[in-house]
Amino acid sequence: xxxxxxxxxxxxxxxxxxxxxxxxxxxxxxxxxxxxxxxxxxxxxxxxxxxxxxxxxxxxxxxxxxxxxxxxxxxxxxxxxxxxxxxxxxxxxxxxxxxxxxxxxxxxxxxxxxxxxxxxxxxxxxxxxxxxxxxxxxxxxxxxxxxxxxxxxxxxxxxxxxxxxxxxxxxxxxxxxxxxxxxxxxxxxxxxxxxxxxxxxxxxxxxxxxxxxxxxxxxxxxxxxxxxxxxxxxxxxxxxxxxxxxxxxxxxxxxxxxxxxxxxxxxxxxxxxxxxxxxxxxxxxxxxxxxxxxxxxxxxxxxxxxxxxxxxxxxxxxxxxxxxxxxxxxxxxxxxxxxxxxxxxxxxxxxxxxxxxxxxxxxxxxxxxxxxxxxxxxxxxxxxxxxxxxxxxxxxxxxxxxxxxxxxxxxxxxxxxxxxxxxxxxxxxxxxxxxxxxxxxxxxxxxxxx
Amino acid sequence: xxxxxxxxxxxxxxxxxxxxxxxxxxxxxxxxxxxxxxxxxxxxxxxxxxxxxxxxxxxxxxxxxxxxxxxxxxxxxxxxxxxxxxxxxxxxxxxxxxxxxxxxxxxxxxxxxxxxxxxxxxxxxxxxxxxxxxxxxxxxxxxxxxxxxxxxxxxxxxxxxxxxxxxxxxxxxxxxxxxxxxxxxxxxxxxxxxxxxxxxxxxxxxxxxxxxxxxxxxxxxxxxxxxxxxxxxxxxxxxxxxxxxxxxxxxxxxxxxxxxxxxxxxxxxxxxxxxxxxxxxxxxxxxxxxxxxxxxxxxxxxxxxxxxxxxxxxxxxxxxxxxxxxxxxxxxxxxxxxxxxxxxxxxxxxxxxxxxxxxxxxxxxxxxxxxxxxxxxxxxxxxxxxxxxxxxxxxxxxxxxxxxxxxxxxxxxxxxxxxxxxxxxxxxxxxxxxxxxxxxxxxxxxxxxx
Numbered sequence: 056x057x058x059x060x061x062x063x064x065x066x067x068x069x070x071x072x073x074x075x076x077x078x079x080x081x082x083x084x085x086x087x088x089x090x091x092x093x094x095x096x097x098x099x100x101x102x103x104x105x106x107x108x109x110x111x112x113x114x115x116x117x118x119x120x121x122x123x124x125x126x127x128x129x130x131x132x133x134x135x136x137x138x139x140x141x142x143x144x145x146x147x148x149x150x151x152x153x154x155x156x157x158x159x160x161x162x163x164x165x166x167x168x169x170x171x172x173x174x175x176x177x178x179x180x181x182x183x184x185x186x187x188x189x190x191x192x193x194x195x196x197x198x199x200x201x202x203x204x205x206x207x208x209x210x211x212x213x214x215x216x217x218x219x220x221x222x223x224x225x226x227x228x229x230x231x232x233x234x235x236x237x238x239x240x241x242x243x244x245x246x247x248x249x250x251x252x253x254x255x256x257x258x259x260x261x262x263x264x265x266x267x268x269x270x271x272x273x274x275x276x277x278x279x280x281x282x283x284x285x286x287x288x289x290x291x292x293x294x295x296x297x298x299x300x301x302x303x304x305x306x307x308x309x310x311x312x313x314x315x316x317x318x319x320x321x322x323x324x325x326x327x328x329x330x331x332x333x334x335x336x337x338x339x340x341x342x343x344x345x346x347x348x349x350x351x352x353x354x355x356x357x358x359x360x361x362x363x364x365x366x367x368x369x370x371x372x373x374x375x376x377x378x379x380x381x382x383x384x385x386x387x388x389x390x391x392x393x394x395x396x397x398x399x400x401x402x403x404x405x406x407x408x409x410x411x412x413x414x415x416x417x418x419x420x421x422x423x424x425x426x427x428x429x430x431x432x433x434x435x436x437x438x439x440x441x442x443x444x445x446x447x448x449x450x451x452x453x454x455x456x457x458x459x460x461x462x463x464x465x466x467x468x469x470x471x472x473x474x475x476x477x478x479x480x481x482x483x484x485x486x487x488x489x490x491x492x493x494x495x496x497x498x499x500x501x502x503x504x505x
Numbered sequence: 506x507x508x509x510x511x512x513x514x515x516x517x518x519x520x521x522x523x524x525x526x527x528x529x530x531x532x533x534x535x536x537x538x539x540x541x542x543x544x545x546x547x548x549x550x551x552x553x554x555x556x557x558x559x560x561x562x563x564x565x566x567x568x569x570x571x572x573x574x575x576x577x578x579x580x581x582x583x584x585x586x587x588x589x590x591x592x593x594x595x596x597x598x599x600x601x602x603x604x605x606x607x608x609x610x611x612x613x614x615x616x617x618x619x620x621x622x623x624x625x626x627x628x629x630x631x632x633x634x635x636x637x638x639x640x641x642x643x644x645x646x647x648x649x650x651x652x653x654x655x656x657x658x659x660x661x662x663x664x665x666x667x668x669x670x671x672x673x674x675x676x677x678x679x680x681x682x683x684x685x686x687x688x689x690x691x692x693x694x695x696x697x698x699x700x701x702x703x704x705x706x707x708x709x710x711x712x713x714x715x716x717x718x719x720x721x722x723x724x725x726x727x728x729x730x731x732x733x734x735x736x737x738x739x740x741x742x743x744x745x746x747x748x749x750x751x752x753x754x755x756x757x758x759x760x761x762x763x764x765x766x767x768x769x770x771x772x773x774x775x776x777x778x779x780x781x782x783x784x785x786x787x788x789x790x791x792x793x794x795x796x797x798x799x800x801x802x803x804x805x806x807x808x809x810x811x812x813x814x815x816x817x818x819x820x821x822x823x824x825x826x827x828x829x830x831x832x833x834x835x836x837x838x839x840x841x842x843x844x845x846x847x848x849x850x851x852x853x854x855x856x857x858x859x860x861x862x863x864x865x866x867x868x869x870x871x872x873x874x875x876x877x878x879x880x881x882x883x884x885x886x887x888x889x890x891x892x893x894x895x896x897x898x899x900x901x902x903x904x905x906x907x908x909x910x911x912x913x914x915x916x917x918x919x920x921x922x923x924x925x926x927x928x929x930x931x932x933x934x935x936x937x938x939x940x941x942x943x944x945x946x947x948x949x950x951x952x953x954x955x
Contacts, residue, residue, distance in 0.1 A: 192681045205685075217948070219945055225848075227920075228882075229644050230919075231917070231919055235693075282599070288785075290650075399600045431678050465675065467679065472681070492671060499689075503697055
């Protein structure tokens with residue numbers, strides 16, 4: 056028997072295929088896919104793998120971008136799919152919280168919550184499952200307003216690699232009676248266990264939003280504008296996204312139906328997507344569209360005059376451009392993608408430095424970047440213009456970018472995609488600190504334990 | 506020599522006195538107080554204590570309410586005061602973050618930040634230092650809007666008990682390249698190390714606020730009103746505080762200058778302090794006072810009609826009542842205080858149950874409670890009306906309340922005050938889970954480490 060009793064198991068190649076292929080094209084090999092339906096069945100699978108000496112990889116929505124959700128090509132690693140783990144969906148309306156199994160997709164969670172006027176406020180281009188979202192601590196486009204998964208997680212159920220089930224935290228928001236162990240697992244890419252259930256904080260759904268495309272007067276002006284918006288629009292500000300001309304150009308070329316909102320279709324060097332939103336539109340509220348226009352009009356008069364131009368439009372049309380960037384860049388040619396994080400001022404400085412450095416050393420590469428300037432996240436995408444990538448070129452280019460991002464600009468080499476085979480080289484290069492911290496932290500815990 | 510070279514040391518009783526007395530009247534004994542001025546000096550002190558086999562207690566602002574910042578009365582424990590640890594105060598304006606030493610008081614941090622239009626958004630009745638705030642993960646009166654210390658901490662410097670200095674996290678907001686070890690230390694009451702520095706998230710200062718005292722039509726109506734406010738005032742809502750008649754009565758009796766805002770001075774059974782605020786008052790904004798009046802007027806018409814009456818007034822006057830509750834209750838007689846946390850609906854249910862239970866079994870005790878209903882925090886204060894407390898009475902009363910709070914209502918026995926001698930009994934009673942989690946988590950980390 057390939058697995059523990061009573062658990063659905065796939066072993067035929069055609070049945071397993073979907074579980075072995077990742078979204079970045081990677082394909083692994085595996086003898087078996089387990090499809091447990093409860094936390095206890097996950098524990099059975101984990102124990103079974105332990106006893107059999109079989110490595111396993113946990114997979115929920117399989118939308119991850121670092122190759123962490125599929126097995127390698129050696130062929131001995133089992134897939135522990137959490138996609139049928141749907142035993143729990145318990146809404147606590149008064150507490151604005153939801154206890155939910157790892158196998159629910161984000162879109163399904165929010166569809167079910169809509170009738171109650173609530174949602175899980177992580178806004179992503181993809182549609183992952185809750186388990187993977189917790190494991191990678193995704194942020195997304197409205198981090199500025201709602202924070203990341205960590206900030207919106209009240210409790211977790213985790214199956215450790217020896218099959219022990221831990222229930223960490225609870226629906227109680229204020230509880231400081233010892234270390235908050237759930238944080239060991241959030242954003243750790245499954246290092247210490249498999250997440251089977253989470254208790255999530257919910258927020259009132261957005262009922263009104265206003266969006267503009269803003270052309271900054273200079274690179275430096277972008278942060279001036281951000282601070283102006285944070286002060287004048289305050290808690291209404293929900294997105295401040297940066298898009299480069301190259302990324303927008305590829306999006307328009309790739310998505311024919313996409314509306315080009317710029318005069319004569321001339322794409323600016325940089326555009327910022329600015330959004331205000333709120334959960335209501337009350338009779339006493341100035342319409343958000345008017346507020347946004349007024350805040351941006353003020354910005355003409357402040358020091359540095361950060362706004363060169365601004366275009367208003369229906370939120371779904373403007374977001375359609377933002378959401379088309381990824382596919383557009385992917386279609387433009389061989390892609391070398393980075394998910395970087397910086398302090399907010401370093402985003403601009405890093406881009407400027409890389410424009411020079413890559414122009415000199417990798418002139419055949421085009422920078423097609425975009426990102427979440429409001430929280431320092433930068434999807435630094437490079438497209439090779441002159442034909443296919445070879446491994447050596449890709450590695451030397453990646454090494455150059457990562458060295459600058461981490462060593463020269465103090466950034467993160469994985470802002471919101473977590474750790475996996477695709478960035479393992481950089482984890483080994485820059486993650487020494489992680490290993491030291493693990494050892495030191497373990498000793499500190501041991502001392503306390505003795 | 507009582508300590509490592511170059512570190513200021515106190516050994517005379519009159520010099521040490523202030524460091525040995527806690528705010529709840531507890532007085533400890535100690536052979537020495539160390540006053541290090543840098544993280545390295547803290548590490549020297551910790552190593553010195555380790556080599557000498559001397560226990561130590563870290564103390565920053567010494568405002569804690571669970572006795573954790575002063576030594577016990579055995580007399581062999583050193584005090585490691587962080588009050589002179591002021592080497593770092595580095596503001597990053599563009600990033601809205603501050604790197605600051607543990608020895609700065611909250612009020613001083615905010616005074617220094619005011620000229621830049623920023624503040625550290627934890628609102629407390631007391632004035633602790635940053636080190637203790639991180640160690641206890643304080644929440645306070647605006648948790649509903651800004652969250653707790655954990656949510657606003659980007660990085661930490663921690664000295665482990667073997668003198669190793671760890672720098673955890675950084676000013677980068679998005680970084681998921683391994684476990685986020687700083688969370689092992691936030692809210693852990695110093696279990697694993699001494700916090701010497703933190704990198705804090707800052708928010709734009711509040712420029713406009715509007716406040717009302719609302720009389721709910723019933724206990725159940727309070728949550729209906731809260732949900733109405735969260736939907737209609739959305740991100741403007743910054744406080745939803747609950748005050749009982751008994752607590753308000755003692756505040757008015759104790760603080761003669763306090764204005765009684767109620768008609769004919771008749772204190773209602775319950776009052777809610779509702780606050781809206783924002784970092785700006787722009788020309789296009791409806792004044793917040795009008796917004797608050799309109800939102801509350803709407804509440805007359807919704808199901809359950811949650812509002813019986815509402816009184817508006819200047820924010821500082823209304824907050825003066827809220828802030829006078831603690832002192833008023835303290836002055837009313839022997840006090841047995843609890844800092845409890847629940848899911849939001851359980852706060853009401855717990856109070857109702859306790860009113861019955863205490864009335865039956867402890868009729869000489871008056872419930873004078875208040876708290877943060879928006880996040881489930883309840884300062885459940887009991888005053889003994891018939892003379893002094895004896896230990897046995899206090900213990901049986903505490904046991905009764907804690908058993909109900911934790912076992913019957915799934916609450917936390919320390920919502921925001923952390924763990925110390927004053928609640929150690931309940932940590933041992935209900936914290937078994939913590940010890941198990943520590944052991945299991947340590948094993949999980951070890952497995953990964955091997």
